[in-house]
Amino acid sequence: MKKIEIVQGLLAANNATASGNRALLDRHRCLAVNIMSAPGAGKTSVVLRTIAGLGGSVRTGVIEGDVASTVDAEKVQDAARAVVQINTKGMPESCALVADMVDAALRRMPLDRLDIVLIENVGNLICPSEFDLGEHLKVVIASTPEGDDKPLKYPLIFADADAVIINKLDLLPYVDFDMDRFTHAVRDLNARAPFFPLSCKTGEGVAEWVAWLRDRMHNA
Amino acid sequence: MKKIEIVQGLLAANNATASGNRALLDRHRCLAVNIMSAPGAGKTSVVLRTIAGLGGSVRTGVIEGDVASTVDAEKVQDAARAVVQINTKGMPESCALVADMVDAALRRMPLDRLDIVLIENVGNLICPSEFDLGEHLKVVIASTPEGDDKPLKYPLIFADADAVIINKLDLLPYVDFDMDRFTHAVRDLNARAPFFPLSCKTGEGVAEWVAWLRDRMHNA
Numbered sequence: 504m505k506k507i508e509i510v511q512g513l514l515a516a517n518n519a520t521a522s523g524n525r526a527l528l529d530r531h532r533c534l535a536v537n538i539m540s541a542p543g544a545g546k547t548s549v550v551l552r553t554i555a556g557l558g559g560s561v562r563t564g565v566i567e568g569d570v571a572s573t574v575d576a577e578k579v580q581d582a583a584r585a586v587v588q589i590n591t592k593g594m595p596e597s598c599a600l601v602a603d604m605v606d607a608a609l610r611r612m613p614l615d616r617l618d619i620v621l622i623e624n625v626g627n628l629i630c631p632s633e634f635d636l637g638e639h640l641k642v643v644i645a646s647t648p649e650g651d652d653k654p655l656k657y658p659l660i661f662a663d664a665d666a667v668i669i670n671k672l673d674l675l676p677y678v679d680f681d682m683d684r685f686t687h688a689v690r691d692l693n694a695r696a697p698f699f700p701l702s703c704k705t706g707e708g709v710a711e712w713v714a715w716l717r718d719r720m721h722n723a
Numbered sequence: 724m725k726k727i728e729i730v731q732g733l734l735a736a737n738n739a740t741a742s743g744n745r746a747l748l749d750r751h752r753c754l755a756v757n758i759m760s761a762p763g764a765g766k767t768s769v770v771l772r773t774i775a776g777l778g779g780s781v782r783t784g785v786i787e788g789d790v791a792s793t794v795d796a797e798k799v800q801d802a803a804r805a806v807v808q809i810n811t812k813g814m815p816e817s818c819a820l821v822a823d824m825v826d827a828a829l830r831r832m833p834l835d836r837l838d839i840v841l842i843e844n845v846g847n848l849i850c851p852s853e854f855d856l857g858e859h860l861k862v863v864i865a866s867t868p869e870g871d872d873k874p875l876k877y878p879l880i881f882a883d884a885d886a887v888i889i890n891k892l893d894l895l896p897y898v899d900f901d902m903d904r905f906t907h908a909v910r911d912l913n914a915r916a917p918f919f920p921l922s923c924k925t926g927e928g929v930a931e932w933v934a935w936l937r938d939r940m941h942n943a
Contacts, residue, residue: 542761542848542877543869570849572875592878598818598849626876627847628762629790629818648868648891649763655792656846657762658812671868677897 517634520602524609524637531614533564534720535622537600537636539660540644541653542626545670547575548703549644549712550621554582556713557619561720564617566608568600568625575623583621585612591625599630602637619720628657640719646671647680654688662692668712672702737854740822744829744857751834753784754940755842757858759880761873762846764866765890767795768923769932770841774802776933777839781940784837786828788820788845795843803841805832811845819850822857839940848877860939866891867900874908882912888932892922 528535540546547567554563564585567575576588587608591597594604605622612620622638624631643664645653648671654661661667667689669682686698697715701708748755760766767787774783784805787795796808807828811817814824825842832840842858844851863884865873868891874881881887887909889902906918917935921928 541763541846542873543866569876571878572872574872574875598847625849626761627818627849629845629847630850646763646868648866648894652792652794653762655794656789658791674868674894674897677894 514633517602520606521635521637524602524606525639527609527614528620528637528639531617533614533617533620534640535620535636535638536640536642536716537622537624537631537638538642538644539624539628539631540626540646540670541628541649544626544644544646544649545703546623546626546644547578549668549670550579550623551582552701552703552706552709553621553713553716554579556709557717561717562616562618564612564614564620566600566605566612566620566622568604568623570597570625584617587611596630596634598625598627599634600624600636601634605636619716628653628660632657632660632663640665640716642666642668644668644670645685647674648678650679651681651685651688654685654692658692661689661696664689664693664696666712666715667693667696667698669698669700670703672700672707673704734853737822740826741855741857744822744826745859747829747834748840748857748859751837753834753837753840754860755840755856755858756860756862756936757842757844757851757856758862758864759844759848759851760846760864760866760890761848761869764846764864764869765923766843766846766864767798769864769888769890770799770843771802772921772923772926772929773841773933773936774799776929777937781937782836782838784832784834784840786820786825786832786840786842788824788843790817790845804837807831816850816854818845818847819854820844820856821854825856839936848873848880852877852880852883860885860936862886862888864888864890865905867894868898870899871901871905871908874905874912878912881909881916884909884913884916886932886935887913887916887918889918889920890923892920892927893924 699712
């Protein structure tokens with residue numbers, strides 16, 4: 504039982520840190536969004552489209568989580584008001600962000616001058632579902648080339664999502680992806696999350712996602 | 724230090740079990756291939772193309788690893804001589820196969836009547852790189868819609884690969900994927916792994932991959 508006890512102790516400690524993160528964000532009236540997906544589904548592209556869609560009046564910070572590299576932070580640094588890159592390589596958890604990492608990142612951000620923090624999690628459909636980061640919203644991105652069976656194989660991350668983005672709609676004519684099969688599979692796990700089919704390449708559908716997110720900011 | 728000691732103990736135990744798996748496979752003159760990729764890169768499609776390419780004279784077993792569902796086992800059951808599905812949901816490690824799971828699966832397979840076992844790992848570019856399963860070859864599949872920067876972000880899995888497959892070549896005209904940038908990024912991590920660009924949809928490039936794998940069987 505030793506390992507299980509330690510794991511539960513770690514998760515309890517993570518939840519406490521996550522609650523602290525959420526309280527810190529709330530004090531600054533800053534909405535935090537945990538963006539999760541498989542590698543290459545388009546998290547960074549969604550972040551860039553979201554910042555552009557929200558417009559200059561919404562001040563956006565970004566936390567970039569990756570095992571290694573600063574590729575994503577470099578891509579968003581011109582668009583965001585503040586960017587912190589977290590590299591998880593060599594950390595006890597390398598397959599997901601945990602609340603401690605986000606705590607450290609938030610302390611390096613000018614929260615009193617930000618309205619929203621987009622947290623781009625490590626590319627992974629499994630580990631990120633286990634760790635509360637202190638976010639207000641969990642968003643999962645699926646992309647059409649991955650296939651429509653991902654909710655069956657990675658149920659937890661879809662069950663807990665507050666919104667599901669289906670990216671790379673522009674590739675739909677070239678791949679085997681049945682939108683009805685995908686949305687039904689998610690609905691079996693999650694009765695409430697809205698779907699946002701979109702293409703970061705063409706911009707199709709981005710406005711609907713951004714409008715929904717803007718509503719969440721006003722209701723926060 | 725307690726957590727780190729326990730993790731190291733688990734990895735040592737995993738390596739011992741993996742060595743046992745490899746000895747068992749060697750006694751049966753059975754080559755085992757650990758196939759790893761992000762979700763939706765096409766592991767199951769590569770398995771199906773590989774079985775068809777090797778032809779009826781090569782007797783193939785498949786171990787399917789997924790967090791949940793039997794979707795992949797159902798897809799390959801007609802093509803393979805033996806299939807075992809492993810669901811990792813609720814196990815101490817859910818984000819990758821470990822040697823214990825493969826040990827249990829191998830004991831359910833008719834190894835004396837198999838020439839090769841294809842082990843489809845859980846869809847993940849991080850956790851599977853940490854666990855030796857007792858395989859003889861590690862193969863990583865990247866797919867063109869994921870983008871060419873994945874080796875920078877998930878270096879370990881590419882560094883340890885014996886071969887790198889680049890799937891979904893048919894989507895190359897529609898996505899931003901620079902083949903030279905991708906292969907250079909892998910070469911910086913791994914001097915020896917051959918590249919197999921292919922399309923499971925059209926069949927382009929599959930023969931080269933299958934020929935290489937067939938050579939490994941003869942040299943095993």
